[in-house]
Amino acid sequence: MRSRVREAFHEVFTQLRAEGLDLPESVPLVLEKPRRAELGDLATNVALAVAKAVGRPPRALAEALCGALLALPDTPFAAVEVAGPGFLNLRVKDRVVLAVLGEVLAQGERYGQHPPVPGERVLLEFVSANPTGPLHLAHARGAVVGDVLARLLRAAGLAVETEYYVNDLGAQVLKLAASVRAAHLGEPPPEGGYGGAYVAELAQALRASAPALLDGPDGPLAERCVEEVLGGIRRTLDRLGIHFARFFSERSLGDGRLEATLDALASGGHLEARDGALFFRGGDTDKDRVLRKSSGDLTYFASDLAYHRDKLARGHTRLVDVWGADHHGYIPRMRAGLEALGLPGEAFEVLLLQMVKLLKDGKEVRMGKRLGNFITVDEVLDEVDEATGHPGAGRDALRFLILARSHESPVEFDLAVASAQSVENPVFYAQMTHARMCSILHRAEHSEELLPAREAGVLYVPDAPDPVLVEKLTLPEERAILAACDAFPELVREAAEARAPHRVAFWALEFAQGFASYFTRMQRVHDAPILPQKGVREADPGWVRAWDWETTRARLLWLRAVRQVYANALALLGVEAPTRMTRSAEP
RNA sequence: GCGCCCGUGGCUCAAUUGGAUAGAGCAUCGGACUUCGGAUCCGAGGGUUGGGGGUUCGAGUCCCUCCGGGCGCGCCA
Known part of the structure; x- marks a missing residue:
């Protein structure tokens, strides 16, 4: 519907240009849902948006557009009205609205996916948690938001690769090794080391599999520890349904790329040796930052800069990082660094995530590095899986509840809510x-009581829309839900552009609510259930002949399309779309 | 002290990037239903978008200022 409407507008735009109207090259045509359904199927503010550029009052411009749109030889509009300061309310012809059905069914799982956008190559980096311990809840937010953003960008037609940057170098990793060694010897962890249960487990596992490492030098032990911890992290990510294209090793930058980055900065005059250390000159944008400590070690910033330089060198045109909000001060530093390297700093963008709070038994579980009481993602997943009795329930709950918030808003994860088997x-x-949705289609195709109708050949779900059936879809609710389906592809593109995965979750919830509401109205208000129900069948022995099967088939077709779009939305969120809910044991 | 982010009905959050009368969900109140999947459906009340000033046809959104909260400002990652 929207594509047809856009076409019509563009025809009118070129027509008006030919008549001498000074319209800009590209006109921003925003189509939105009108506040109230009675106003029409769509509304737009184009007249207001371009009035200034054209040099005519918005209202007059709207009138001109209105006339021209209706006068088009094959106009898709049944009515166009000017409202308020110059808004256009558009009522679209039935056949154009109903064409959505055909589009959805023809495209199936691809409905909502956009054709490839040439030129852009996105590298999306997220999680990148230090491989010194299991993932905890705060990491999960980055993992889920990053993963859905990747799915969204791909659906919007962008080439996306995902990476997890592994800090397998430096002091933290050595501390992990030292902590494991201490646990092996039955000693308390060293100053600033790690003391979680996983350290002891790791020590024990190594005792069995590679005892020589525990008594050997730090290097190989650290390497093995990172490998093990990272293995655990990957298993957790796997449970969350997240798979990275690449785990990028920080250490691998030592093959010369790190030094080359420093050389490039040096030759550009951006470095300064002071107090035995090497500083990056931040210039106007940022204060000076250390790249090489007086100890001779490189800082995290040095290798991270080399890493981001490498991303661009590999041909990526856009670097998107997902970080915790507490790292926001780091952004100008990175951008200044890239620009000092002669790279486009604006290609680098960061999504900042607010905190996740965990609620258990209605109370907040305080977590902190110092407290050492982080709840791991695995523990949360286990708890929900166990409480619901469904493996995978934890994944879906964690994903959905994280996505049901804007990433820049703090989120509370309530174990009781996540485990509840109710509409709460x-x-x-x-x-x-x-x-x-599945249940109704299933009843139509398999239920015992409707067998006579199926045998009579009147009850079946058609494969494709035909004009006779489509005419039967006359309820405003059916039209409104089709309009929501029609909006889905644009939602995908807008959410991708805004880097706002949560919009998909909001859309899905609103869609679900609309479906429940309209669905109930179809029986209660319109007295128009899709399938003949018990009362009808019992009251009239000849119900198979008396029932209006064309309308039923039309609605089943409609339902198939609606279900397809909804399933596509859930797929984008990485949440399972079950065909039935297994009843829990409660009475 | 400097910098960044946030402040929206009682609560939790949206708002298509500057567009119409700021929208949902809980909660409250009233009504309907009790058969296609589970307390569902319809409606009502509830707001100076923290306060003030400014920019323009138009501001929750942009600018200034004050109040309140979070975070950052390390030769940590």
């Missing part, structure tokens, strides 16, 4: 909606 739980509600 947004995840459950979202998934049950899909199961309901």
Whole structure:
């Protein structure tokens, strides 16, 4: 529908240009849903947006557009009205709205995906948690937001690669090795070391598999520890449904790329030796930062800069990083560094994530590095899986509840809500909606009581829309839900551009709610259930002949399309779209 | 002290990047239903978008200022 409407506008734009109207080259045509359904199917503010450039009052411009749109030889509009200061309310012809059905069914799982955008190559880096311990809840947010952003950008047609940057170098990693060694010897962890249960487990595992490492030098032990911890992290990510294209080793930059980065900065005059250390000159944008400590070790900033330089050298045109909000001060530093290297600093962008709080039994579980009581992602997943009795429930709950918030807003993860098998739980509600859709289609195709109708050949789900059936879809609710389906591809593109994965979750919830509402109205208000129900069948022995099967087939077709779009949205969120909900044991 | 982010009905959050009368969900109140998947559906009340000033046809959104909160400002990562 929207593509047809856009076409019509562009025809009118060229027409008006030919008549001498000074319209800009590209006109921003924003199509939105009108506040109230009675106003029409779509609304736009183009007249207001371009009035200044054209040099005509918005209202007059809107009138001109209105007339021209309706006068088009094959106009898709049934009505166009000017409202307020110059808004256009558009009512689209039935057949154009209903064409959405055909588009959805023809494209199936690809509905909502955009054609490739040439030129852009995105490198999305996220999680990148130090391989010194298991992932905890704060990491999960970055993991989920990053993963869905990757799916979104791909759906929007961008080439995306995902990377996890592994800090397998430096003091932290050596501390891990020292901590494991201490645990092996039954000693307390060293100053600033790690003391979680996983350290003891790691020590024990190594005792069995590679005892020589525990008594050997730090280097090989550290390497092995990182390998083991990273293995655990990858298993956790796997449980979350997240798979990286690459785990990029910080240490691998030691093959010359690190030194080359420093040389490039030096030859550009951006370095300064002072107090036995090597500083990067921040210039106007940032204060001076240390690259090489007086101890001779390189800082994290040095290798991170080399890493980001490498990303660009590999041909990526856009670098998107997902960071915790506490790292925001780091952004100007990185950008200044890239620019000093002669690289485009504006290619680098960062999504900052706010905190995640964990609620257990209604109380906040305080977590902190100093407290050493981080709840791991695995523990959260286990708890929800166990409480619900469904493996995978934890993954879906964690993903959905994280995505049901803007990333720049703090989120609370309530174990009770996440585990609830009721509509109080947004995840459950979202998934049950899909199961309901499936259930009706399943009843139509398999239920015992409708067998006579199927045998008579009147009850089946058509494969493709045909004009006779489509005419049967006359309820405003059916039209409104199709309009929501029609908006989905644009939602994908806008959410991708805004780097706002949460919009997909909001869209899904609103869609689910609209479906529940309209669905109930179809039976209660319109007295128009899709399938003949018990009362009808019992009251009239000839119900198979009396029932309006064309309308039923039309609605089943409609439902198939609606379910397809909804399933595509859930797929984008990485949440399962179950065909049925297994009842829990409660009475 | 300097810098960044945030402040939206009682609560939790949106708001298509400057567009119409700021929207949902909980909660409260009223009504309907109790058969296609689970307390569902319809409606009502509730707001000076922290305060003030400015920019323009138009501001929750941009600028200034004050108040309140979070974070950062290390030869840590």
